[in-house]
Amino acid sequence: MHYKLTEEIINLSVSHYWESAKFEWNFEYAYQSEKPQTCLCGHFPIINICIIKNTKNQNDAEVGNCCVNKFLGIDDGNKIFLSINKIKNDFSKSISEEVVEYLKKKRIINETEYKFYLDIFRKRNLSYKQLEFKKKINQKFIDFTSSETNSHLNRINMVLKWAEENTWFDISFVNSLKENCSKKGKLSEKQSDALESIITKLKIK
Template identity: 60%
Template sequence: MHFRLAEEIINLSESKEWDFAKLEWSFEFAYYADELQKCLCGHYPIKNICVIKNQKNSFVTEVGNCCINKFLGIEDGNKIFSSIKKLKENIAASMSAEVIEYIYRKKGISDFDYKFYKSIYRRRIMSTKQCEIKKRINQQFLNFTSYETNSHFNKINLVLKWAETNTSFNTDFILSIKKTCRQKGRLTEKQLESLNKIIRDFKIK
């Protein structure tokens, strides 16, 4: 499996030497797939998926969390998946400090939510209202790291990338639904239909 992963990564990299090719990649995103997925190395099934990006050519691909740790030496997904598991078992539990920073950096939570979470991070006793806000933020994190959300973000980013070289295209709608997706964890059916129509009509690939 390692040889297949190396081959796939090298094919997407600028360098054709594994030791250098793997250094071109950095962690972008992590999500938990409810539907079973297949890793770039060929391993099936996997559910803990990491999205990585090549810093030299901007290619993006997905690999399982085990492969990203073992062969690429990127450990960013570990704490994210640990927090996903913990919150799925108990929505009132706490995300790790690293995960709070991650989701805020990715604009998955607002400034208010970020500051609030940090302020109650080590508290054992909270008011009912504080507990409810914390659970809401935790659910927002779970939504943000879902397969559905990642799928929607991929389509949004595909259109925005295409728009960089098609400057006559007005991106206001795409930017507005990107904001919605960050806030709510998914697009509405109507928004998704509109997004898919844009991709079809303009033949965006």
């Protein structure tokens, strides 16, 4: 299993040697899949998945969180999955401070939401309104780390990549979808339909 993973990662890297290739990779995004998937190493089933990005050639790869940990020494996913599992069945619980920082960096939460969340870590009791606001932010986090949002982001990036070579295509709408995906943590059904119709009509692959 180990060899399959290193081979796949080396193929996507600039260096041909594992010892240097592994340092080309950074954590990008994590999501929890509803459907069990197969890791790059061949391991099945996995549901905690990380997207890692190569800093030298911009390639990305989807790898099981345990492999990212074990072989690449990237542990960012752990904190995210811990928080997902903690609040999944009870939105009144809190995500960790590191995850709050992550959501801010990804522009999923704005300055107000960020400050609010850091502030409530010190509070023992929340008012009804505060609790509702917290749950709303938790929901954004769960949406952002869903396989649905991962697939939407993949589709958006595919169109943007295609548009690099088809410069006549106006990317402002697709960029606005991406922006929206960030703000709300997901696309609405209407937006996702619009995205799919662009992909179908222009035969983007």
